[in-house]
Amino acid sequence: MDPIDLKKLDPDFKHRLARELGGEQIKKCFSCGVCSARCPIEKIEPEYNPRRIIRMILLGMEEELLKEEFLWHCSTCYTCQESCPQEVDFTEVIFVLRNMAVRKGLAPAGLGAARNLLDQQGRMYEIGDFENEKRKEMGLPEIKGNAKDYRELLKD
Amino acid sequence: MVVEIRNPKFKSIFILNHNFEHNLKVNSKNSKVLIIGGGIAGITAAVALSRLKIAVTLIEKATALGGMVPNYCCKATDACQQCGVCLLNDSLQALSQASNVEVHLQTEVTDLTLDANKFLYTFSRPGGGGEGRAEALLLATGFTPFRAEDKPQYRYGILPNVITGLDLERQLKETGSVVRPSNHTLPTSIAFIQCVGSRDPHLNHPFCSRVCCAYALRMANLIKYKNPQTEIAVFYMDIQTFGKDFSLFMEKTEKQIRFIRTIPGEIQKGDNDQVWLTFQDDDGLSSRKQAFDLAILSVGIMPGSDLEFFKDKLGLPLNGDGFLSEANEIFSSKGIFLAGTVRGPKGIAGSITQAYRTAEEVAAYLKTRPV
Numbered sequence: 001m002d003p004i005d006l007k008k009l010d011p012d013f014k015h016r017l018a019r020e021l022g023g024e025q026i027k028k029c030f031s032c033g034v035c036s037a038r039c040p041i042e043k044i045e046p047e048y049n050p051r052r053i054i055r056m057i058l059l060g061m062e063e064e065l066l067k068e069e070f071l072w073h074c075s076t077c078y079t080c081q082e083s084c085p086q087e088v089d090f091t092e093v094i095f096v097l098r099n100m101a102v103r104k105g106l107a108p109a110g111l112g113a114a115r116n117l118l119d120q121q122g123r124m125y126e127i128g129d130f131e132n133e134k135r136k137e138m139g140l141p142e143i144k145g146n147a148k149d150y151r152e153l154l155k156d
Numbered sequence: 157m158v159v160e161i162r163n164p165k166f167k168s169i170f171i172l173n174h175n176f177e178h179n180l181k182v183n184s185k186n187s188k189v190l191i192i193g194g195g196i197a198g199i200t201a202a203v204a205l206s207r208l209k210i211a212v213t214l215i216e217k218a219t220a221l222g223g224m225v226p227n228y229c230c231k232a233t234d235a236c237q238q239c240g241v242c243l244l245n246d247s248l249q250a251l252s253q254a255s256n257v258e259v260h261l262q263t264e265v266t267d268l269t270l271d272a273n274k275f276l277y278t279f280s281r282p283g284g285g286g287e288g289r290a291e292a293l294l295l296a297t298g299f300t301p302f303r304a305e306d307k308p309q310y311r312y313g314i315l316p317n318v319i320t321g322l323d324l325e326r327q328l329k330e331t332g333s334v335v336r337p338s339n340h341t342l343p344t345s346i347a348f349i350q351c352v353g354s355r356d357p358h359l360n361h362p363f364c365s366r367v368c369c370a371y372a373l374r375m376a377n378l379i380k381y382k383n384p385q386t387e388i389a390v391f392y393m394d395i396q397t398f399g400k401d402f403s404l405f406m407e408k409t410e411k412q413i414r415f416i417r418t419i420p421g422e423i424q425k426g427d428n429d430q431v432w433l434t435f436q437d438d439d440g441l442s443s444r445k446q447a448f449d450l451a452i453l454s455v456g457i458m459p460g461s462d463l464e465f466f467k468d469k470l471g472l473p474l475n476g477d478g479f480l481s482e483a484n485e486i487f488s489s490k491g492i493f494l495a496g497t498v499r500g501p502k503g504i505a506g507s508i509t510q511a512y513r514t515a516e517e518v519a520a521y522l523k524t525r526p527v
């Protein structure tokens with residue numbers, strides 16, 4: 001790991017994160033590491049480590065953390081959250097970090113494309129004639145792209 | 157027939173349980189205090205009350221007195237480690253010499269009411285039962301050890317070489333040494349996992365059990381003393397201090413035992429019945445797996461199994477953790493007292509101290525009690 005650049009640390013980062021929905025418990029972490037020991041992504045992705053992410057938050061490493069692509073590798077399986085003895089909602093913390101990254105325009109490019117698709121189609125995968133024909137064969141009604149409701153949801 | 161045990165020899169307490177009369181009626185003219193639970197707390201309270209010249213009936217549902225403590229080993233190495241286990245012998249000795257104490261083993265209270273400052277109760281026992289009265293009630297019904305099966309990621313009951321601290325206490329007590337249950341050989345590497353079932357908000361046990369750091373480290377020391385070549389690792393969050401010599405104890409222990417400040421995520425089966433622990437490495441950057449010959453789960457102190465009964469019968473308030481921590485303060489004016497782990501996690505010495513204090517409160521209550 002690279003040395004920590006003290007000038008870049010923002011001691012207020014953890015407080016801001018704790019004010020967001022799901023981030024409230026972050027300062028209770030006592031670094032027991034059971035979240036990391038049970039995380040399935042940590043086993044296949046050496047960069048990804050919940051306990052380390054929390055340490056980075058508590059140290060105030062906002063700049064480094066929010067631009068990390070590994071924030072988007074969490075499968076949101078909730079195993080960490082279920083194991084934490086201090087009731088840190090780590091899966092929620094990941095959502096908070098992702099939201100913060102998006103607000104700063106730091107989300108990975110592919111994610112922007114997915115967002116646009118959702119905005120235009122109302123779903124992540126386009127529904128075309130092929131899908132609707134299959135649905136018809138199975139006696140299911142046709143689906144039309146209806147992005148309106150989703151656009152409402154996506155409004156900031 | 158009234159069964160009274162006055163100045164029996166120590167052993168007769170145990171022998172008596174086989175000769176008990178059926179349908180016995182508890183002596184009501186004599187007994188002032190009913191103690192339920194004959195663990196270290198109940199025994200101590202009985203002795204203390206008897207010394208204050210107050211007659212006591214002690215009801216214990218098991219076949220012998222002592223509660224959980226008779227399961228535990230002496231943890232002395234070349235010197236006594238002050239684990240407190242042998243204090244039970246002193247208490248039983250004192251009980252055997254106490255006057256005015258009736259002991260009823262294998263007996264369970266089936267009904268209990270508080271009526272005009274008197275406790276009326278019925279009890280059952282194999283082949284019979286009866287009823288009795290008392291002026292004050294002292295609950296010392298103790299605790300239940302955490303069921304390690306309720307933490308399935310550690311595979312207790314599935315992998316033979318995953319045992320609990322209680323299993324280890326029993327093994328050390330009965331055989332004086334520790335072996336791997338799978339093949340009865342000495343383990344060359346042992347992992348202790350602390351806080352199993354305690355400090356766990358998801359199991360609704362956010363509290364610290366207060367005794368498992370002490371018993372685990374003392375047993376780890378003892379194993380190391382007997383077999384210096386055994387490698388021992390202790391996985392922990394932080395160590396609960398115990399006693400005034402704690403820092404001295406730790407100074408010595410840290411040289412012999414590897415302390416790893418993390419909680420393992422799970423235990424898996426390895427070759428040769430070894431157990432694999434997954435945990436965060438000391439560098440904190442990655443998880444790793446390490447094989448051990450034996451894993452010991454340091455299970456803690458959970459609320460006793462009969463608390464619902466007393467809650468229902470007497471309206472006692474269980475606290476958020478499921479213990480009766482506040483009941484003594486709220487209900488002592490009605491003649492209900494509590495001592496020992498029924499009030500919350502504590503060790504043997506703490507249970508004894510509390511039992512003495514509570515016995516004095518009972519005596520004070522009986523003096524001023526409205527009749």
Ligand SMILES: Cc1cc2nc3c(=O)[nH]c(=O)nc-3n(C[C@H](O)[C@H](O)[C@H](O)COP(=O)(O)OP(=O)(O)OC[C@H]3O[C@@H](n4cnc5c(N)ncnc54)[C@H](O)[C@@H]3O)c2cc1C
Pocket residue numbers: 192193194195196197198215216217218221222223224225228239240241263264265296297298299300301321322325367371455456457460462495496497498502503504505507
């Ligand atoms: C694995 C383990 C190891 C430990 N090692 C140590 C140690 O080395 N040193 C130390 O200081 N502490 C140790 N402790 C803690 C110790 O066990 C307790 O402090 C002690 O047992 C508390 O005594 P007690 O009388 O409150 O409860 P208990 O020992 O639980 O006794 C309660 C008694 O009440 C009886 N009872 C319950 N309900 C009823 C009922 N309805 N009617 C009649 N009788 C009833 C029970 O049968 C039992 O005999 C250990 C705990 C665990 C889990």
Ligand code: SF4
Pocket residue numbers: 028029030031032033034035036050051054080083084085086087088090
């Ligand atoms: S499990 Fe909870 S307390 Fe332990 S390191 Fe992870 S977030 Fe912190």
Ligand code: SF4
Pocket residue numbers: 035038039040041042050073074075076077078079080081090091094
């Ligand atoms: S929710 Fe994310 S961080 Fe937590 S265990 Fe699952 S993959 Fe790992």
Ligand code: SF4
Pocket residue numbers: 229230231232235236237238239240241242243
């Ligand atoms: S206090 Fe514990 S270690 Fe010391 S002699 Fe008694 S049982 Fe053994």
Ligand code: SF4
Pocket residue numbers: 350351352354355363364365366367368369370394395396454456
């Ligand atoms: S006494 Fe130690 S092992 Fe037991 S719950 Fe407390 S900290 Fe955990």
